[in-house]
Amino acid sequence: MSWKSSQTGSVRSLDRSNRLLQQAQNMIPECSQTNSKGPTQWVQGVAPTHLERGKGSHVWDVDGNEYVDYPMALGPIILGHNYPAVTNAVEQQLRDGTMFSMPHPLQLAVAEQLIDVVPCAEMVRFGKNGSDVTTLAAKLARAYTGREIIATQGYHGWPDVWMGQTSLDRGIPDVVGDLTESFEYNDIESLEQIFTAHPGDVAAIVTTPVNLAEPEDDFVQRMREIADREGAVLIFDEILTGFRFAVGGAQEYFGVTPDVACFAKGMANGFPISAVAGRRDVMQTIEADDVFYSMTYAGDALSLAAANACLSVIREENVTDHIFEQGQTLQRGYNDLAAAYGLDHRTECVGYPPRFSAQFSDETGKPDRLAKSLFMQECLERGVLFSGNHLLSYSHTDSDIDHTLDVYETAMETVADAIDADDIDDRLDGEPIGATLRQRTGEDG
Ligand SMILES: Cc1ncc(COP(=O)(O)O)c(C=O)c1O
Incomplete structure (x- = not known):
């Protein structure tokens, strides 16, 4: 079965994703090893369920759909997926062995x-x-x-x-x-x-x-x-x-x-x-x-080799500056769009440029998972892996940010229309997202 957007009419196959989710439901409680990666954190039926490849700031799902990645595996991928300096260091160590009976x-x-x-x-x-x-x-x-x-x-x-x-x-x-x-x-x-x-x-x-x-x-x-x-x-x-x-x-x-x-x-x-x-x-x-x-x-020697290479890049290149600058452009751009579409009281990217979170609230200030789900749906459909969490990497380029802000503008317009028409439910093509871990433990709003 392919997934057809009710908003754009575009067709994106999620066949393999959906099959793998069914298998996981049978074998793996919660279908994931990490709370925030599980199906309840994504609009089910619209989001892919498994990702299998990444390069730089982009990832591909198991049906071959490509996305600009913002959760970045929840933060670990600071340089970018398959970053050459780290991949090379690990490949070299792999040939010499992975673990030993004394420290490496x-x-x-x-x-x-x-x-x-x-x-x-x-x-x-x-x-x-x-x-x-x-x-x-x-x-x-x-x-x-x-x-x-x-x-x-x-x-x-x-x-x-x-x-x-x-x-x-x-x-x-x-x-x-x-x-x-x-x-x-x-x-x-x-x-x-x-x-x-x-x-x-x-x-x-x-x-x-x-x-x-x-x-x-x-x-x-x-x-x-x-x-x-x-x-x-x-x-x-x-x-x-x-x-x-x-x-x-x-x-x-x-x-x-x-x-x-x-x-x-x-x-x-x-x-x-x-x-x-x-x-x-x-x-x-x-x-x-x-x-x-x-x-x-x-x-283990592989993780140590990766850490040694990664820390060297972070120390020698302007990784933290790049992440700050790209994060600032995206965070400001999001908040400007929210204001332009009259949604600044309903959604905001809060936090600092290296780590910020898009939050949605209803008129009473409570988390609005429906509005967030619709925004997420519009982003996924246009090739942006939006979970709310933005943890940018050294590999996020200006064109990634430009493309993402274009997509955010379309998503913002749709959410604004849906709030006006009071029909978010009708526009959602899948199951709305569940509470995040931080919401469940009462940490974030
Ligand atoms: C601030 C903070 N501390 C601790 C942890 C737990 O780390 P792990 O999931 O690798 O055990 C996390 C994970 O998200 C975290 O964000």
Whole structure:
């Protein structure tokens, strides 16, 4: 079955996509290994379900349809898909072997690069996922301080320590969630309250230093001051911001140095590697007899080769400037279009140029998934992989941005017409999107 747009009449085959989704429904709970990549995050029946190839800023679905990519695998693809310097480094290493029974010397090269560029980094350990290293950071803080409570803001991965106090806590014993306390970004009082409620027992402040909203009243600096005053470990989760906001991450961007920071996305252009980097005395806690952190696949030679090549490109070329500039053009262009079509009270790209999110709200200010679904549909149909999340890469060209803004203009016009006519439902050719993970945990609007 081919997919025919009710809006443009164009025909785009999604046959193989739809077949693969059916197979996945039978074999893979949620049909995806990553929440934000699953079918509920896309307009089902209109969006492809599986992507199989990428080059630079473009990807191809399993039916051969081409798209300009903006989620970029949720952030890891910082240079572009199949970026030559990284692909070549990995191909060369592949011929020499992938994993060994002792560390590969590339672990030193990558550690050295991180220590050179990341302000807080005196020692480094690697993992495979962001969750590995955020969880290690929390464990380290507890071991280092001898305290139990973790004060946290933002998403830090799927482990119990992070999800136990959210609404997605099934399968997690209450006792785990009880040891994690949430505070709000830009609400210093909500952080202070945790210290008041647990005097002398807060091990760490864990934060995503850059959120969609800009910090107010020196919020980032004040977290540093509270950690110092209370003897807690300040942990920056830089999994999304590392190497993207500045080569040295958000800590360089804001000029506030944490005790420990976690990195993953953007470190190896999509190869699975993550890192904890931090102050020597905190990091050395790992060497204490009874703190255990070990996994078979961390430190594999392929991911280290990819990280070494990727970090070199980021340091030697103007990657972060390019991402900022292209992001700024696209973000401003989107917001100007929203104003031009009288939708600026209904949709806005919020965040910073290297990471921004197109948000849609109804008249009451609640997330408007129908309007977003229609916008998404119009974009997909015209070759733009729009999820709302924009994580630009070094490979996004001026012509990508121009083309995307043309498509956004058409989509904006359609959404404006549909809101006027009150017929979004009728114009949707598929199932509207479900709530995002951040909406489900109450983080983003
Ligand atoms: C800020 C942040 N921290 C932690 C994580 C978890 O990383 P992973 O999914 O690799 O375990 C993510 C993933 O999206 C993230 O964005």
